[in-house]
Amino acid sequence: MKRILSLATLATLALGGTAFAQNVTVSDAWARATSPSQSVGGVFLTLTDTGADDALVSATSPVSATVELHQTVADNGVMKMLPIPSLPLTHGQSVTLKPGSYHLMVMGLKQQLKPGDTFPVTLNFAHGTPVTATVAVGAAGASAPGGMGGMDHMNMDHMNMDHSSMSMPMPSKP
Secondary structure (H helix, E strand, O other), X not given: OHHXXXXXXHHHHHOOOOEEXXXXXXXXXXXXXXXXXXXXXXXXXEEEEOOOOEEEEEEEOOOEEEEEEEEEEXXXXXXXEEEOOOEEEOOOOEEEXXXXXXXXXXXXXXXXXXXXXXXXXXXXXXXXXXXEEEEEEEOOOOOOOOOOOOOHHHOOOHHHOOOOOOOOOOOOOO
């Protein structure tokens, strides 16, 4: 029995930032940094349904008064974030909550979200057991986990680029 328990403990430690519900794996949980006066923020993560079909129905976090599940939609050319009651999860499929799509809104922030900080978010499912994931805070303009800004997905090291062959057209005179 001790050996089985030890193996389970080692497996849990090896998985690091991945959290598991009964039927759902949560990975890459992150948020953008907020300003000191900001009262809302976004949480992004990936959910993978490993069991029977389920649904994310709610979430909580000690860093905010409430957490709402939202979807970004275009309405007559205007982008809006609208609360949704649940997010369906299909067996064997992943759903990524990301900027401009599904996401969690942490509302009534009790503290500033600063780059490098972490905080917990507990996800509640219609059928599976709740799971708590650790959210890593990235830069204010991050577009992906661990990102440093809006162009972080390009994974470029600007300081070490060769600029000698770059040219830009001169603006035309009015």
